[in-house]
Amino acid sequence: MEPVSKRRFVDEVVAATRERGATTHLYLMLREGGGVGVQWEQPGVDQLREYRLAEPDGSGCPHCAILDAVLALSPVLPLDTLRTARSRVQYETILRAGMLPSPAFARQAASRDVTWLADCHGAPGNPHTEADCAEHAALGPPVATDPLDVGPTAVLPRALLEIADATDVRERLRLARDWRETAAEVARRSRTAETTWGFLRNSGRLGVPAPGVPGMVYALEPGAAADDRRIAELSAAAVRSLSGQQSPTYDAERVCLVPDPVPGGVRMPSYAGAVEVAAGRPVRTLRLPSSRRPLSRLGRGVLLLFEARYAMLVRHVQRPRDWESEAALHMFEFGMLEELGGDGYVSAVAAHLAALRKEGDLLARPDKILGRRQRKALAGVFGKIDDEELHLWGSVAYRNAIMLGLGGQAAFAEHLRRQAS
Structure with missing residues (x-):
């Protein structure tokens, strides 16, 4: 990895993104030690570049470089103002958690005029280096003490x-x-x-x-x-x-x-x-x-x-309803349940999805879709549960199926908005 300045890093990422018009996913991945991996994903091919930030004076905060690159990419992908701002909030939240942030962007339409989806992933590892600027160095690493560790002899206020x-x-x-x-x-x-x-x-x-x-x-x-x-x-x-x-x-x-x-x-x-x-x-x-x-x-x-x-x-006390964030929150839950539940959860989603496609519309009685064996398999994910909790996870599987049937997060966000109205 040849050391590069922040200006050169940002310019190269923007130029490469303009050239790769078929890109469907873009990741800016902070590496432990301060390196940055940039990956462009296109149908059938992934392209990865690795960078190490360094300024002539020996500085070179990788966090500033990544966030500046996101800002420069906003008119290129494009990203709207909400997604651009939220990328920074999510990045710094993950930094506070003591993990390696990776801003992630996904195309949601063939047209270059439609804003891309934006998220930020977190990976295990120490996100801090001696090159961090004062602002980003202050966001971590996390405190070693447990916030709930109040000893039995502690004097309470x-x-x-x-x-x-x-x-x-x-x-x-x-x-x-x-x-x-x-x-x-x-x-x-x-x-x-x-x-x-x-x-x-x-x-x-x-x-x-x-x-x-x-x-x-x-x-x-x-x-x-x-x-x-x-x-x-x-x-x-x-x-x-x-x-x-x-x-x-x-x-x-x-x-x-x-x-x-x-x-x-x-x-x-x-x-x-x-x-x-x-x-x-x-x-x-x-x-x-x-x-x-x-x-x-x-x-x-x-x-x-x-x-x-x-x-x-959530950062602001007064905030407008953001349906894309609501959809992303459900996607987060779906992801956890797929990892935890395996076939028991996936088969419940598949059963609801098949019923949706057959019906051609939302189901009048989604609680009647799962058969005895499917209900038993879904309950087995969680152990001994009562009917009320089983109904809860069945309803989550149904929402997951709706998202799959609609084709993705953006369409699911619009579905949530319509349901609320």
Whole structure:
């Protein structure tokens, strides 16, 4: 790999992309040690170039080079403003998770006037080098401590003890760790889940709701300095700090795991925005139920990673509905289930797809498609599950079949939009 400057790297990638008009997929892959692999995929042939960034003064941040290349490629592929901006957000999110980011682009139409799809993959490895600029060096590597590692002798903040006693906090920590371990079990078996698991593992703190103060949670930070402020003081300060913000954003470094130790009827985790009362700023939360009828551990892990993936990519509190992102979120779930479920899941998708093609439209009774053996095989993916959970995974297989029948993510996004309207 001949060392090249950032300017030459960007120019070569743009020029090569213009020449390769038949390209259907393009990847800019950060290598461990700071190299960058650029791959153009065309029908029947893949072309790969490897680069090493170096400036005359010895600098050469590979992250800046990749992100500048994405910006320069936006009119060439083309990428619209939303996808260009989201590529940077996704890149830096994966960087924070301590993984190697790889921006990925796919053609969704024969016409060069139609914007390409954009995503960012993550691969295991250390993404940082001594050449990193100050901005990107500050995004990692991830902290070595566990955000849920609060020892039994830790002194809890005064405000937290005003809303929950020490026993309640320990029980919430236990529930949060148990839920998070289900996601770890999925990630150990699914490459699709690796990036989202890294985000959840490194960013997820315990959040405790503040009673009587709707939409506020107290985030417990391990090893934080002693804080003697009262909850009323913190709440008032949080309201004041947010009152003047025109377009608030979520803290990119945190998501709060908010378990409910009281058994109830809710079975699935859910995403919600909130305010972190001690910091006085918006925070993403993942609500974790404690149900008398728990889901299977594998099922819990898939659902938690689904919600974590959504939280990972949300930055702005006020945001328009993005149907392509919704479709990509379902594609993420489909990918995990294909890896975890094997034939049991794939055959359920195939049965729904065959019924869709025969019917020529959406199915009136999709719950009646799977036969006894197919239901048993699908249930076997998750172990011992009840009929309600089996229906859940059957409905996911049906959505997967709809996506395949429509021909891909873009058409599936339009389907979701029509269904919502």
